[in-house]
Amino acid sequence: MGAYTLGEIASRIGGHVRGDAGRPVSGIKPLDQAGPDDLSFVANVRYRRAAAASLAAGLIAGDEEVAPGRNLILVEQPYAALAVAMGLFHQPERPAAGISPQAVFGEGTTLGKDVAIGPFVVAGRDCRIGDRVTLRPGVVLGDDVQIGEDSVLHPGVVVYRGSILGARVIVHASSVIGSDGFGYAEAASGRVKIPQVGNVVVGDDVEIGASVTIDRATFGSTVVGRGTKIDNLVQIAHNVTIGEESVLVAQSGIAGSTRLGRAVILAGQAGVAGHLEIGDRSVVGAKSAALQDLPAGSFVVGHPAVDHREWKRSQAALRRLPDLVRAVARLETKKGRGASRRRRGPA
Numbered sequence: 001m002g003a004y005t006l007g008e009i010a011s012r013i014g015g016h017v018r019g020d021a022g023r024p025v026s027g028i029k030p031l032d033q034a035g036p037d038d039l040s041f042v043a044n045v046r047y048r049r050a051a052a053a054s055l056a057a058g059l060i061a062g063d064e065e066v067a068p069g070r071n072l073i074l075v076e077q078p079y080a081a082l083a084v085a086m087g088l089f090h091q092p093e094r095p096a097a098g099i100s101p102q103a104v105f106g107e108g109t110t111l112g113k114d115v116a117i118g119p120f121v122v123a124g125r126d127c128r129i130g131d132r133v134t135l136r137p138g139v140v141l142g143d144d145v146q147i148g149e150d151s152v153l154h155p156g157v158v159v160y161r162g163s164i165l166g167a168r169v170i171v172h173a174s175s176v177i178g179s180d181g182f183g184y185a186e187a188a189s190g191r192v193k194i195p196q197v198g199n200v201v202v203g204d205d206v207e208i209g210a211s212v213t214i215d216r217a218t219f220g221s222t223v224v225g226r227g228t229k230i231d232n233l234v235q236i237a238h239n240v241t242i243g244e245e246s247v248l249v250a251q252s253g254i255a256g257s258t259r260l261g262r263a264v265i266l267a268g269q270a271g272v273a274g275h276l277e278i279g280d281r282s283v284v285g286a287k288s289a290a291l292q293d294l295p296a297g298s299f300v301v302g303h304p305a306v307d308h309r310e311w312k313r314s315q316a317a318l319r320r321l322p323d324l325v326r327a328v329a330r331l332e333t334k335k336g337r338g339a340s341r342r343r344r345g346p347a
Contacts, residue, residue, distance in 0.1 A: 002026070004088060006058045009039065010073045012088060013081040018064055019071030025057045028082075028089050039085065042066050043078040060085060095134060103135075112149065124161065142178070148204065160216060166204035166226070174211045177202070181215040181222075181238025181256060194218060196238060203227070203244065209234065215256075225262070243280065252284075261296060285311075 004012075007021030025039040031047060034040040034056035041060035042051040051059060051067040058071035062078045075081040095116040102119035105111075109123050112131035123129070123141040130149035135141075139153045142161035147153070151169040159165070160178030171177065183194035198217025202208070203226035212230055215222060215238040222236065225244035235253040236242070242254075243262035252266040255274035260266075264278050267286040272278060279296030288305040301311040 006039070006071055006073055009085055009088065013060070013073065013075060013084045015060070015073045015075035015081060017058075017071070017073055019058065023057050023071055026089075028086055029056070031056065031059075039073075041078055041082045041085075043082075097132075100137075106143065118155075130167065136173075154210075160200075162199035163202075163216070164199065165202045166206065168205050169202055170207040172208060172210040172212075172232070175208050175213070177208075177214045178216045179213060181218055183218055183238060183256075198222065198239070200224070206230070209250070212236075215240075231268075237274070249286075 003024045003026040005021060006017050006019070006023050006025065009025070010017050010021070026037050028039045031040050031042065031050045031054040034054055036055055036057055038056050039058050039060065040054055040056035043062065045063070045066055048066055051070065058073060059067055060073045060075060060078050060081050061067060062075060064072055064074055097114040097116050099111070099115065099117040100119040100121065103117045103121040105123045106125035106127070108126040109129070111129050112133060114132045115129060116134040118135060118137035118139070120137050121135045121139045124143035124145070126143060127141050127145045129147045130151065132150045133147050134152040136153060136155040138156045140158045142159060142163070144162045145159050146164045148165055148167035148169060150167055151165055153171045154173040156174040157171045158176045163178040178200045180196040183196060184191040185194055196216050196218050198220045200214050200216050201221045202224045205227045206224055208230045209232035211232055212234045214224065214236040217239045220239065222238055223241045224236070225242050225246065227245040228242055228247070230248045231250040233251045234248045237254055237256040239257040240254045241259045243260050243264060245262060246260055246264045248266045249268045249270070251269045252271065254260070254272045257274055258272050258276045258278065260278045261280035261282065263281045265283045266272065267284060267288070269287045270284040270290070272284065272290045276290065277293045278290065279294050279298060281296060282294045282298040283300070284290050284305060285301035285308065287303070288301050289303045290300060291304045294300060299308045300306055301308045
């Protein structure tokens with residue numbers, strides 16, 4: 001980790017400096033922790049007050065009005081610029097190449113150049129492990145598993161037989177890829193397990209969080225498209241296809257044989273029922289349940305999920321429900337009194 005001037009950082013992240021371009025910084029920290037030698041960032045006007053109070057030497061920002069009088073690196077996309085800037089100060093950890101004597105490899109397994117294999121890694125027969133792959137301690141690979149170059153599997157990851165992971169894939173601790181799909185048939189003797197004989201195929205540049213489970217297909221492949229990002233504790237069932245550049249947030253789940261298009265977003269705890277088609281660029285809101293096909297560009301919320309505008313109108317009406325109940329009660333009381341007077345007749 002070295003020091004850079006604000007001008008040097010701006011040139012790396014595609015921004016320009018408003019203020020002292022020669023000001024040096026040696027680190028990057030949040031607004032409330034940054035000191036006079038640090039860079040920080042502000043991506044939302046709600047943090048205007050925190051930006052004004054920060055001791056940071058400079059701020060990455062998208063709007064010069066968010067912090068008047070401060071040294072700013074102005075960019076179009078602050079979060080994306082932050083990711084690049086962080087790479088200047090925090091190089092990704094990479095263990096030295098080498099193979100632990102406590103690792104075990106089955107017959108026919110091949111290893112690429114400069115791999116880093118930790119202790120208690122177990123790989124089955126005929127696996128292919130690409131160049132510069134890192135397998136952290138306790139990783140288990142079944143037979144015929146393929147791991148593409150520069151991929152990293154963190155401790156305790158299990159990849160079942162026949163699964164294929166592309167290049168630069170990251171899988172975090174305790175995730176399971178390729179376990180049997182949840183398939184049973186009803187029979188006179190009870191539930192009969194349907195053999196799950198497919199596999200899982202994960203594209204290049206996918207990141208899979210901790211404790212994620214991706215089931216193998218009954219036939220064919222469960223597919224996770226290139227560039228998809230999966231948060232922790234996500235469940236992907238058998239024969240699901242996820243399009244490229246999709247995002248699955250924590251505790252979301254997809255039932256069997258559903259197809260997600262390109263750049264689909266499932267927010268936290270969202271669920272998608274089985275055998276559905278979710279169109280490109282669709283968004284399923286947090287805690288929502290998509291129970292029918294969605295056309296491209298949909299944004300749905302609720303249980304069952306409906307268009308977000310319809311859901312907002314429903315929620316607005318729901319907040320008025322107590323007033324409506326009281327109004328109806330008053331009308332019923334008034335109606336009851338009128339009926340009573342009519343029965344008594346004129347005085």
